[in-house]
Amino acid sequence: MTAIRLTLRGVRCRAVEVPMTYVLGTSAGAVRAAPLLLVDVDTEEGVTGRTYLFCYTRAAAGPIKTMLDDAASALAGAPLDPAAWWATLNKRYTLIGVQGIVRMAMAALDTACWDALAIAAKVPLATLIGGAPKAIPAYNSCGLGLMAPVALGDEAEKLLAGGFKAMKLRLGYPTLKEDLAALGAVRASIGEHVKIMVDYNQALSVEEALARGRALDEHSVYWLEEPVRHDDYAGNARLAQVLTTPIQIGENFSLPYAMHAALDRGACDYVMPDLERIGGVTGWRQAAAIANTRRIPMSSHLFPEVSAHLLAATPTAHWLEYVDWANAIVEEPLEIADGYAVVQQRPGNGLVWNEDALRHYELR
Numbered sequence: 001m002t003a004i005r006l007t008l009r010g011v012r013c014r015a016v017e018v019p020m021t022y023v024l025g026t027s028a029g030a031v032r033a034a035p036l037l038l039v040d041v042d043t044e045e046g047v048t049g050r051t052y053l054f055c056y057t058r059a060a061a062g063p064i065k066t067m068l069d070d071a072a073s074a075l076a077g078a079p080l081d082p083a084a085w086w087a088t089l090n091k092r093y094t095l096i097g098v099q100g101i102v103r104m105a106m107a108a109l110d111t112a113c114w115d116a117l118a119i120a121a122k123v124p125l126a127t128l129i130g131g132a133p134k135a136i137p138a139y140n141s142c143g144l145g146l147m148a149p150v151a152l153g154d155e156a157e158k159l160l161a162g163g164f165k166a167m168k169l170r171l172g173y174p175t176l177k178e179d180l181a182a183l184g185a186v187r188a189s190i191g192e193h194v195k196i197m198v199d200y201n202q203a204l205s206v207e208e209a210l211a212r213g214r215a216l217d218e219h220s221v222y223w224l225e226e227p228v229r230h231d232d233y234a235g236n237a238r239l240a241q242v243l244t245t246p247i248q249i250g251e252n253f254s255l256p257y258a259m260h261a262a263l264d265r266g267a268c269d270y271v272m273p274d275l276e277r278i279g280g281v282t283g284w285r286q287a288a289a290i291a292n293t294r295r296i297p298m299s300s301h302l303f304p305e306v307s308a309h310l311l312a313a314t315p316t317a318h319w320l321e322y323v324d325w326a327n328a329i330v331e332e333p334l335e336i337a338d339g340y341a342v343v344q345q346r347p348g349n350g351l352v353w354n355e356d357a358l359r360h361y362e363l364r
Contacts, residue, residue, distance in 0.1 A: 004120045006080040007044040011072035011109065013039045015061035016361040018328050022155060025145025027172030027203035034325040035363070037061045038353060039068065041112035043080065049116025050351040052326060053108050053276050053336045054138065054302055058363060060101065067105035082282045099254060111306060111349075119348040124309060126343055129285060131313025135340035138304070138320040139166035139197060142291030146170055149185035156189045163338040166195035166222065166319065172203035176212050183219055192220075197248070197319075201224040206235040213243040223248040223270055231258075233265035246270055251301035255279050256286040263294050270318060274301035281310065288314040305334050306349045308341040329357045 017035045024031040035058045041049040055061045073087060074092055086106065093102050111304050118128040140159040144152060144167060152169075159167050164175060169186055171179045186196060198221050204212065209227035223246045228235045230252035240247040246269035253259040253273050262268060273287045288310070291298040297318035300307035304322050310350040311317040320341045331352040335342040344350055 004117060006116055006120055008045055008072070008075050008078050008080060009042040009044050009113075011068055012040040012042065012074070013065040013068055015055070015058075015065070015363040016329055016357060016358060017058065017363055018151040018325055018361050020142075021147055021191055021324055022143030022159075024143065024170075025147055026170050026201045027146065027197075028201050030145065035061060036326065036329070037108070038329070039108040039112050041080075041109065043116055045120070047120050049080075049112035049119065049348070050353070051108050051111035051115060051116070051280075051306060051349070052303075052351070053104055054325070058077045061363065064101045064104055064108075067101050068108060070110055071105055075109075080116055082110050082113050082280070085109060085113065085157060086279070086282055103254065103279070107276045107278070107280035107283065110282050111275060115280040115306075115348045115351065121182055122347050124343065124345060125281070125306070125349045126309040126312035129281065129313045131309070131312070133309075133343040133345050134302065134312050134343055135337070136308050136311045136317065136320045137166070138164065138322040138336060138341045139195065141163040141168040141321045141323050144169045144186065146173060146182075149181050152182055153189035156186045160190060161196070163340075164185040164322075165193070166197065166337070168197045168199055168225075168321070171198050171212075172200045176215055178278045178294045179212060180215065180219070183216070183221070186241055187219075189284070195222040196220075197222045197225060200227045202226045202229050204228055206232070206238060209235075209239055210242060213239060213245060217244040221245050225249070225272075226251070233262050233267040235267050236262075238266040240266060240269055248272055248299070250274070250299075251277070253287070255280055256274055256283055256290060257285050260290055263290065263296065268296075270297045270299060271299045272299040272319075272321070272333040275303040275306055275310070278359060281306075284310045285313075288316070304341060305330070305351055308334060312343050326351075329354055329361060 035055040118125040225248040250271040292315040299319040
């Protein structure tokens, strides 16, 4: 932990809703805009740490802000110390439980705290947490929702911009035949050299996942993501044992304990924690240590700007999930070059808000 001392002055939150470049149609519904909660942690020393949360729905932004305000009041005047903050807030929220919006608020405070510490130390976040800025392999996850095969083929070709050599396709159509038609349309458009990850967003029963997974085994799919309920570790383990295509889960791991439990059950071949669910930078580092012990490849879920730094310090780093949702509201969007996310040398996690854009997209 850095010896640099910063003191919490306060926390500011602003909710925005940014239209998505591509509609994200999944088995759980279509998403056309990204409701984000921007979090600024201000210090007495004049350093500000930043992060954002993906709220999934507009209605969640207000309650999360309320929890952030409460957490900030408990920490007012305290030194920026992620481990101490987690201990304090864990105790404060023991009875309600560190889940849902409570966990999201704590993760945001933690992530912004780490950003402020890296800025004060004048080093990139990746360096502060034991890594070094470098290029991270990324797959394009901006589109390829549930839609007609012709539209999928057209969109897949557009998603190659930036030199991507991998992309994610959402599946979960009513029939296997439709799943295979969607996959075939994308493959025909992008060729055999581009990797395709498929995501069912928990749409299938275990038996249906076995049937569709066996079919997908014949089509060079890179991984099969969340085919069944994310917390059905027994069902996921059965799929991992039977199918050739690797099973990927993890975006719904709630804190590192859940990841530990899933790996104990053999529930997956790969993991992909989510910054706001795993517990911010502190939770991610714990998860990375678990993955390293098990030698499990670890990818990221969303938040590519911060996740690129985290993967640069992750021993078993695998793939960065790239989405462009925050590009419209930041001064310098994450750079993608030849299919790699480029982690810059500038201090912190690189997030600086575009204030003009915020005024345009802010929810009031």
